Amino acid sequence: MTSAPPTPPVPVRRRIVLHVPGYEPLDAAAQARRLARTVGRTATCWGLRGVTGPATASEDGAVLAFPARLVGPDWDTEAEIRILDWHDLIARDLAVPLWSRIGGGLAALWALLADGTLGRYGRAHWRYLMFVALPVALLLGAVLGGVVAGRLVGGWAGVVAGTAVAAGLVMLADRRAHLGHLLADWVFARDLARGTRPEIAARVRRFAAEITAARHRRDAEEVVLSGHSLGMVLLAEALAASLEAEPAPPRPAPRLALVGLGSSLLKIALMPEATRLRAAVARIAAAPGLAWLEYTSRRDLVSFHRADPVAVLGLAGRGPHMERIHPRAMLDSGTWRRVRRSMLRAHRIYVTGNMRRYFYDWGMIACGPGAVGRDTAPDRLLGADGALATAAIGATVA
Structure with missing residues (x-):
């Protein structure tokens, strides 16, 4: 007797997306406008x-x-996109005077050098050290410019001129290259690893409650947790807390998928003090039925390209499905030229939208018909007219 072929799963009709942004000075309304675009x-x-x-x-x-x-010719997918906001914590950091941020950031980087974290970064992905070195290089450039100006002028007038030139170059580096932001980020990273800021822990607990509530939703087939950059660290800790409190929600429960976008998990987890985060990653790696994907790009110096966090940390369990994206394939030529000249634009590419059809598209993760981590990518899932390619529905991600 010949058995009938299995019935392919139907397209996702409703999805809940919980998105945690990275360390950016944008409030939730600005993040919502970006994702809507x-x-x-x-x-x-x-x-x-x-x-x-x-x-x-x-x-x-x-x-x-x-x-x-x-909405496509033969499918219609709704999403409720919920931005888990922590911009107030970032705004507080960026309100600290620039010179204090510089001192704090340099102290944080020195501690990472002293405890061997920078060496671990290099072994995980050597190009990440270029991001680490950027604020130091900007400051050294400012000092060098001041020294040259001082020598040219000479005497006490040269000291004054050199100091003014160095200070001016630091201010220019802050406006053009976000020097203060980069160094505040390292201060925040150190505090996050050490667990010294109660307001961060409180926000993680709030996010965990949001995840737990989403896992109980009966009006959605899928819950997607999306974490960009440092936001992935908060999201991972929140997910682990939710899984610890309730390993299996009442059935029927929506599918659960975790998506890292230029993730900074290893930035924190490779610090010796980050025991809580390493435990969270281990808990996620052991979670049954969780679809976990990590997207990275070689052009993105702010993430650990192709580095499986579970493998790098030496943890048991199943690591994420690693995918590498090429921004050039996603964008038109003019946008690509702008992105390739800016480290921060390259790091934001995961959430700023496609201009060409590509296997990676955040809009499709949020509102596409394919189940995240289960069905094939949208460039194979949809035909030229946007209709479903029926043979691809249910085709598993490789």
Whole structure:
């Protein structure tokens, strides 16, 4: 007797997306506008109809949610995109005077050198050290410029001139290359690893409650947890706390997928003090039924390209499915030229939207018909007209 072929799963019709942004001075409303533009670019790129709605904030202001929808010829997927906000913690850091941020950032980097963390970074992905060295190189350049100016002028006038030139170059580096932001990021990273800031722990607990609530939702087939850059660290700790409190929510429960975008997990987890984060990664690696994907790019110096965090940390369990993306394949030529000249633009490419069809597209992760981590990528899932390629539905990610 010949058995009938298995029935392929139907496209996802409704999805909950919990997104934790990276260490950026953008409030939740600005993040929502960015992601809405990204969904719109996805619609344009793939020839679909895209709709986004107004955002509403939670009572405590920690979450900003807005609806989004993509519609193809034979599918229709709605998403509730919930931004887990922590910009107030970042704004507090960036309100510290620049010279204090410089001192704190240099102290944090010196500690990483002394305890061997920079060596571990190099072994995980040597190009990450270029990002580490950037603020130091900017400061050395400013000092060198001041020395040259002082020598040219000479005498006490040269001391004054050299100091003024060095200070001016530092201010220029802050405006043009975000020097103060880069160094504040390292101070935050140190505090996060050490667990010395109660407000960070409180925000992680709030995010964990949001994840637990999403896992209980009956009106969605899938919950996608999306973490960009340093936001992936907060998301990982929150997910681990949710899984620890409730390993299996009441059935039926939506599928659960974790997506890292230019993740900074290893930035923190390779610090000796980050025992809590390493335990969180181990808990996630052991979670049954969790789809875990990590997207990195060689052009992105702010992430650990192709480095499996579970393998690098020597943990048991199953690591993420690693995918590498090429921004050049996602963008038009003019945008690509701008991205390749900016380290920060290259790091934001995961969430700023596609201009060409490509296997990676955040808008498709949020509102596409394929189950994240289960179905094949959108460039094979959809035909030229945006309709489903039926043979691809249910085809598993390699």
